[in-house]
Amino acid sequence: MVRGEELRARIKDYFSFEKQELAVLIPAIFITAFMFSFCNWGQGSCGEGDFHFWTGFWNLMVASIIAAISFFARFSWQKIYALKDGYLAQFKGWWTGILVALILTIVTNGRVPLVLIGGVVSSLMVRQRLGEFRYGHSYLDNAKISFHGIAANLFLALLFAIGLYFSPESYFFGKGLWLNWVMALCAAFPLPQLDGLNIYFGSRPYYYTTLALVAIFGILLLTQTQIGLILAIFVTTIAIIVGVLIEP
Numbered sequence: 001m002v003r004g005e006e007l008r009a010r011i012k013d014y015f016s017f018e019k020q021e022l023a024v025l026i027p028a029i030f031i032t033a034f035m036f037s038f039c040n041w042g043q044g045s046c047g048e049g050d051f052h053f054w055t056g057f058w059n060l061m062v063a064s065i066i067a068a069i070s071f072f073a074r075f076s077w078q079k080i081y082a083l084k085d086g087y088l089a090q091f092k093g094w095w096t097g098i099l100v101a102l103i104l105t106i107v108t109n110g111r112v113p114l115v116l117i118g119g120v121v122s123s124l125m126v127r128q129r130l131g132e133f134r135y136g137h138s139y140l141d142n143a144k145i146s147f148h149g150i151a152a153n154l155f156l157a158l159l160f161a162i163g164l165y166f167s168p169e170s171y172f173f174g175k176g177l178w179l180n181w182v183m184a185l186c187a188a189f190p191l192p193q194l195d196g197l198n199i200y201f202g203s204r205p206y207y208y209t210t211l212a213l214v215a216i217f218g219i220l221l222l223t224q225t226q227i228g229l230i231l232a233i234f235v236t237t238i239a240i241i242v243g244v245l246i247e248p
Contacts, residue, residue, distance in 0.1 A: 010083040014125075017075075017091070024093025025071055028117040031098055032071075033063035036179050038110030040171070059171060066176045070156055070183060071117070077152040078120050082145045087122040089145055094118035094193035115183040119195040120145060143202020146187075146195035150210055151239075153184035154217045158232055161221045165229055177221060184214050213239075 017025070040063075041056025075091050082089035097116030105113050122145050124137045160176035167173055188196040188210050199207045216235060220228040 007080075007084055011080060014083055014088060015076075015079055017072075021075075021091040021093075024095070024118065025075075025091065028093065028098055029067045029071060030064055031102060032067045032113075032115055032117065032179070033060055035102060035105040035110070035113040036067070036175060037063040038105055038113065059175075062172055063175055063179075066172065066179055070153065070176070070180050073156060074149050074152045074183070075120065078145055078149040081148045082120075082122050083125075085141050085145070086125050087141065087145065088125050089120045089122045092118050092121050092193070097191075097193060113182065115179070115186045116189075116191075116194070118193050119187065119198065120149065139198075139202040141202075143199045143206050146198040146202070147206050147210055149195050150184045150187050150199075150214070153180045153187070154213060155236065156180045157184065157217060157221055158236055161224070161229055161232065164224065165226070168224075181214075181218055181222065185218070188214055 037056065037059040040059040041051055041053070075089075079089045094116060097118065101114040101116045122137075122142050157177050157180035160173045160180060164170060164173035164177055187194055188199075188207075190196045190200045190207075196207070196210070199210055213235075217232060220232040220235070
């Protein structure tokens, strides 16, 4: 694992989103935004109230911005963390999962939106792994890369929750909190195209920790209470400190 100038050099040379990644990510952003704004095309909740096109269109655009921020922040962090360990992480889309999530959203009238867009796959960068302990590809390292993607979504959910606390009526912060938590939850599913399976086979302790964190953040943040937000910030601070201490 590297830091400083070497990490900056790796980011400069290798950090990018390839055309095949963007070919899935960009449509996935708008499809996800449509699913999460499905209930917001009127003044009432799902299936209630009058239909208002411009209200719905505005909510769709806001949801698209949230989805874009969430997707690119998550996968960017995974790519950067992978480069630290000498791996090249690439996003691999899952069109079947996107279609299933879309159909489920329509069937449930927007009450069950899911984020099943795919996950990252990592490949060994031979030159960057020279001198590393256990030089070859490591399933544990792969699990860590996947875990940090879910952690990124939970951190974003916390940031949106803080914004929602100061602006309780904000559609942007409320939808951002909900989307990022659902994205973290879905990514933890142990399915072949999702990060959860990488974590499950790479490290069972990491997998159970992932499930626990998703559940804890869901309870603390989605209740939208002051004590829940304070505890979530406390848990995040402790997790960051522990991560910094054990990383070397």
